[in-house]
Structure formats: C-alpha cells, structure tokens
Amino acid sequence: MTAATLPASQPLNFRFVALIVASAMFMEQLDATILATALPTMARDFHVLAPNMSVALTSYLLSLAIFIPASGKVADKFGARTVFAAAIAVFMLGSILCAQAPNLPLFVLARAFQGLGGAMMMPVGRLVLLRSVERRDLVSAMSWLLVPAMIGPIVGPPVGGFIVTFLDWRWIFYINLPIGLLGLGLVLRFIDNTHGDAVGPFDWSGMALSGVALGCLFFGFELASHPDLAPLVIALLVVGAVFGLLYVRHARRTADPIMDLSLMRLPSFGTSVIAGSLTRITQGAQPFLLPLMLQLDFGLTAAQSGGIVVATALGSMSMKAFAPGILRRVGFRTSLIVNGVIASCGYATCAFFRPGWPFAAIFVILMLCGFFMSFQFTAYNTVAYDAVPSERMSSATGFYTTFQQLMLSVGICTAALALEGSMVLRDHAHPQLGDFSAAFLVVTGISLCATIWNLRFAPAAGAEISGHRRPRAVTAAALGDGYDRTESA
Known part of the structure; x- marks a missing residue:
C-alpha cells in the first residue's frame, strides 16, 4: 500500500516517509564531511603523506559519477524499495570495509564500493518519496527531506573533530551502522516496491x-x-x-x-535544473569559504567556527514549517523570484563580516541565510517534477541528482578561483578578509543570475502541488505537454 492510498486518519505518513529517506541521506552527507577532518590522522596510520589521502575522496566521487546516472534504470527494473534498501546495505558494508582497511590502497577500494551505495541512495531515495507521497503533501515532504542535506555538511566537521580527538578515526565509519540499520528496517517495513516501465536495452x-x-x-x-x-x-x-x-x-x-537530455524540454524541470544549478554554486561555496575565513582571519579554532556555522542548519530546519503555507499563498514562481534574491543577498552579507562583529549577530544572520536558502531548494526540488510524467520519473531523479552533485563541486571550484584571483590582484601571499569578501560577492552574483531563469517559470507552475490555484484552473499547456493531472507524483 502506498502513501497515496492510506486513509485520511494517518496524516503524518508523508513526514514519516520523508524521514525514512532522509535517514539514509543524512548518513551519507555526514560521512562525506566527517572524513575530511580525519584525513591527516588517517595518513599517519597508513604511513603516507596527507596529500596522498585525496585519492580516497576521488575514488568515492568516481563511483558517484559512474552510477548516479544509472540509478533510475536500475530502480525501474528491480523496484525502488529493493534498490534503495540494497544501496543502504552496500553503503553500510562499505563503511565496515573502510573502518577495517589496513592500508591506503584497500581503503580506496572500500571507498569506491561505498560510493556505489551512495550513488544509488540519493536519486532512488528521492524517487521513493515522489512515488509514495500525494502531490498535495509533496512540498512538506521535500522540505523534511532537505534537512539532512543542509545539516550534514555543517555538523560533519565538528563531529569529525570530536571523533579524531577523543576516539579512533575508524568510528567515523562505524557510526553509520546504527543509522543505516534503522533506515534499512524502516524501508523494508513501510516502503512500497514500485517499478517503472523499462524501455529498450541498458x-x-x-x-x-x-x-x-x-x-x-x-x-x-x-x-x-x-x-x-x-x-x-x-x-x-x-x-x-x-x-x-x-x-x-x-x-x-x-x-x-542513460541520461535523458530531452527532459530539459519540460518547462518546470529544465528551468529548475538551470536556476537551481546557478544557486547551488553559492551553496557549494559557502561551506568552503566561511570556515576558512573564520579560522584564518578571525582567529577562531575549528570547533569555534563549527559552532557558528551550525546556525545555517538551525535556519534550514526551521524553514520546513513555513514552506507549504508560503507556496500555497504566493505560488512557486513568485516565491522563487523573491526568495532567490533574498537568499543570495543573505550570503552576500558574509562578505562584510569582520572580527569586531558580535558573534550573536553573525549567528542570527547565518540562521536567516539557512532559512531562505533551504526554502529555495525545497521549491526547486519540488516544482522540478511538476510536469514529469510518472513513467519518466526515475530518469528525472537520476538526471537532477547528477546536476546537484556536480554544481556543488563547481561552487567549491568557483570560490577557490575567486579567492585566488583576489589574492593575485591584491598581491597577497595568504588570503585576507578583503579576498574572502571578493569571493563571497562573486558567488553571490552568480546565484543572482538565477533570477533570469526564475522569471521563466509559468505563473501556474506547480499549482496542483502547492495548492496556490485550484487544479481545474490549470491548463495542460501551462503544466507542460504530455502531463496527466491525475497522475501521482
């Protein structure tokens, strides 16, 4: 029985489904960010130089690059629940292998295997949500799903620092096991094993x-x-x-x-991919720039900077209660246009942070940044599937997730290049506050360009999902060719 067929006496089910999927995504996001903190310690245990540990990160990325595009086809063939559960199991087994690795080559192989599970968890988890939740609950469910994606990269460094300082680095991977076991049991118990329509050979x-x-x-x-x-x-x-x-x-x-480029012709999907990609450059740059600035130029320790940066996670969590009501009142198009400008300008304020500022003021600003940026991604990640027919949903989730991951990496690259460029122009051997300010303004300018694409959303985009207008007032032309309004998300 899917969530769409459950009786009205169980109104919290969409949150339950979202949190089941979110548990797996939180495990993955936390693992990725904790590892970076432990690399120097791991290098000593493996008797290699710390820079050589970068291969452990790249092996995981290689698995993501290869297998994320294939995730939708695999889910269509074997069922979304089966593949999602298998992905969690593979990720946990990979975590055990990573923790037990006696040297760097075996650790790299274990990370590549773990990446296979991670590549399937992200898009198939979203597919499970889209197929299990009624359209009217999709905004709320997506906002709950995005919380771990926002929290993981922020709480990872301080958690990693604690583990490396007080425990053995191998616990970085062992902590995945209770989270994974809980998620695996809930998936097998409550998620329906939906299949897609496979077309042609792989x-x-x-x-x-x-x-x-x-x-x-x-x-x-x-x-x-x-x-x-x-x-x-x-x-x-x-x-x-x-x-x-x-x-x-x-x-x-x-x-x-394997990646259907024709999906970009669907108005809401294509526009969301482009606008969301521009905005994710800022989202990818912020966790790279802000901790560096706080530690290098504010003189804070890693633990202190982590305590401040966690404000964005608190802001993103508070957003989930407001997103459905805002979208119901003003719709996706207006929300994305107005909130996109606010969210981008919010991150621009980081360019003006100075050591003399009260930490409480910085904390509050970062909370607001997390709130508005999390709302923006909730809207993008929901309206993207507004006009996607059910038979193409698996392809759409793999395609969308691929661009999400790629553009977060582009954000880090853009931030690094902007920081380096400012240092060259100012003839600085080490980054100073002015260089960080320039980098923040550059990435903010890029995300503001998303406004051009946000203006291209149809006024009725996502109306059936948000409830902004009655479904009968939305024409097929406004929702996109080939879209059946009776189909479940």
Whole structure:
C-alpha cells in the first residue's frame, strides 16, 4: 500500500516517509564531511603523506559519477524499495570495509564500493518519496527531506573533530551502522516496491561516456582549490568536456539513453535544473569559504567556527514549517523570484563580516541565510517534477541528482578561483578578509543570475502541488505537454 492510498486518519505518513529517506541521506552527507577532518590522522596510520589521502575522496566521487546516472534504470527494473534498501546495505558494508582497511590502497577500494551505495541512495531515495507521497503533501515532504542535506555538511566537521580527538578515526565509519540499520528496517517495513516501465536495452555506451565525463569534471572541480595542480585540473576539465559532448551526441542518437537530455524540454524541470544549478554554486561555496575565513582571519579554532556555522542548519530546519503555507499563498514562481534574491543577498552579507562583529549577530544572520536558502531548494526540488510524467520519473531523479552533485563541486571550484584571483590582484601571499569578501560577492552574483531563469517559470507552475490555484484552473499547456493531472507524483 502506498502513501497515496492510506486513509485520511494517518496524516503524518508523508513526514514519516520523508524521514525514512532522509535517514539514509543524512548518513551519507555526514560521512562525506566527517572524513575530511580525519584525513591527516588517517595518513599517519597508513604511513603516507596527507596529500596522498585525496585519492580516497576521488575514488568515492568516481563511483558517484559512474552510477548516479544509472540509478533510475536500475530502480525501474528491480523496484525502488529493493534498490534503495540494497544501496543502504552496500553503503553500510562499505563503511565496515573502510573502518577495517589496513592500508591506503584497500581503503580506496572500500571507498569506491561505498560510493556505489551512495550513488544509488540519493536519486532512488528521492524517487521513493515522489512515488509514495500525494502531490498535495509533496512540498512538506521535500522540505523534511532537505534537512539532512543542509545539516550534514555543517555538523560533519565538528563531529569529525570530536571523533579524531577523543576516539579512533575508524568510528567515523562505524557510526553509520546504527543509522543505516534503522533506515534499512524502516524501508523494508513501510516502503512500497514500485517499478517503472523499462524501455529498450541498458545503455552501456552512454554509461561509459557519462562516467568518464562526469568523473573528470567532478575531479577537476574538486581539485581546483589546489593551485599547484592547475595543469591536472585543466586536463581533467578538458577531457570531461570532450566526453560530455560525445555523450550529448550519443544521447541524441539513442532511443533510451542513460541520461535523458530531452527532459530539459519540460518547462518546470529544465528551468529548475538551470536556476537551481546557478544557486547551488553559492551553496557549494559557502561551506568552503566561511570556515576558512573564520579560522584564518578571525582567529577562531575549528570547533569555534563549527559552532557558528551550525546556525545555517538551525535556519534550514526551521524553514520546513513555513514552506507549504508560503507556496500555497504566493505560488512557486513568485516565491522563487523573491526568495532567490533574498537568499543570495543573505550570503552576500558574509562578505562584510569582520572580527569586531558580535558573534550573536553573525549567528542570527547565518540562521536567516539557512532559512531562505533551504526554502529555495525545497521549491526547486519540488516544482522540478511538476510536469514529469510518472513513467519518466526515475530518469528525472537520476538526471537532477547528477546536476546537484556536480554544481556543488563547481561552487567549491568557483570560490577557490575567486579567492585566488583576489589574492593575485591584491598581491597577497595568504588570503585576507578583503579576498574572502571578493569571493563571497562573486558567488553571490552568480546565484543572482538565477533570477533570469526564475522569471521563466509559468505563473501556474506547480499549482496542483502547492495548492496556490485550484487544479481545474490549470491548463495542460501551462503544466507542460504530455502531463496527466491525475497522475501521482
């Protein structure tokens, strides 16, 4: 029985489904950010130089690049619950292998295996939510789902610092087990095993082309923060771009490509991908720039800066209670336009933070930043699927998740380049407050460009989801060609 068929006496079910999916995503987000804190300690145990540990991060990214595009097709064939549960199990097993790894090569292999589970968890988890929740509850459910995505990157560093300081680094991976076991039990007990309509053979050629393209782009953007690796970064980005063009050529000639580029023709989906990608550059840059500025120029410890940055997580959590009502009153288009400007300008205020500011004022501003940016992503991640037919939902979730991950890496790259560029222009050997200010303003300017695309949303976009207008007042043309208003999300 799906959530859509449950009786009205169980109104909290959509939150329950969202939190089941969110538990797996929280585990993944927390794992990714905690690891960065422990790399120097792990390098000592493995008897290697700390920079050599970067291969542990890139092996995980390689798995994401290869397998995220395939997630939708796999879920269609074997069922969303089966694949989601298997992904959690693989991630937990990978965590155990990581914790038990005696040397760096085996640790890298374990991280790649763990990445296979992570690649399936993100898009298939979203697919489970879209297929299990009624359209009228989708905004609320999506806002609950986004909380771990906002919290994980923020609480990860202080948690990692605590584990490395007071425990063994291997506990970074063991803490995934209770979270994963809880999520796995709930998935198997409460989630329906929905299938999609598989069309044609699996696109192995497309998987190879997209894997090389995305892998090189992921690595290139991630390594862009290291000026000494500039030749490697350029080579990776060039190779990634070439294989990306080859994939586009392949997708146009293939009946059922692994990443369906024709989804971009669906108005709300294509607009959400582009506008959301521009906004995610700022979201990816902020966790990179802010802790560095607080530690290098404010003189704070890692624990102190982590305590301040956690304000954005608190803001994002408070948002979930307000999103449905705001969208019901003003609709997606107006909300995205107005809130997009507010959210971007909120992060721009970070450019004006100075050591003399009261920490309480900085904390409150960051809470507001988390609130408005979390609302923006709740709206993007919901309205994107407004006009997607049910038979294409699995392809859409894989496509959308791929761009989400890629643009967060682009955000780090953009922030690093803006910081480095300011240092060169100002002839600074080390980043100073003015350099951080310039970098914050650059990434803010990029996210403000999303306003151009937000204006392209139809006035009736997502009306049936938000309840802003009566469904009967929404025409098929406004919702997109081929969309059946009776279909469940």
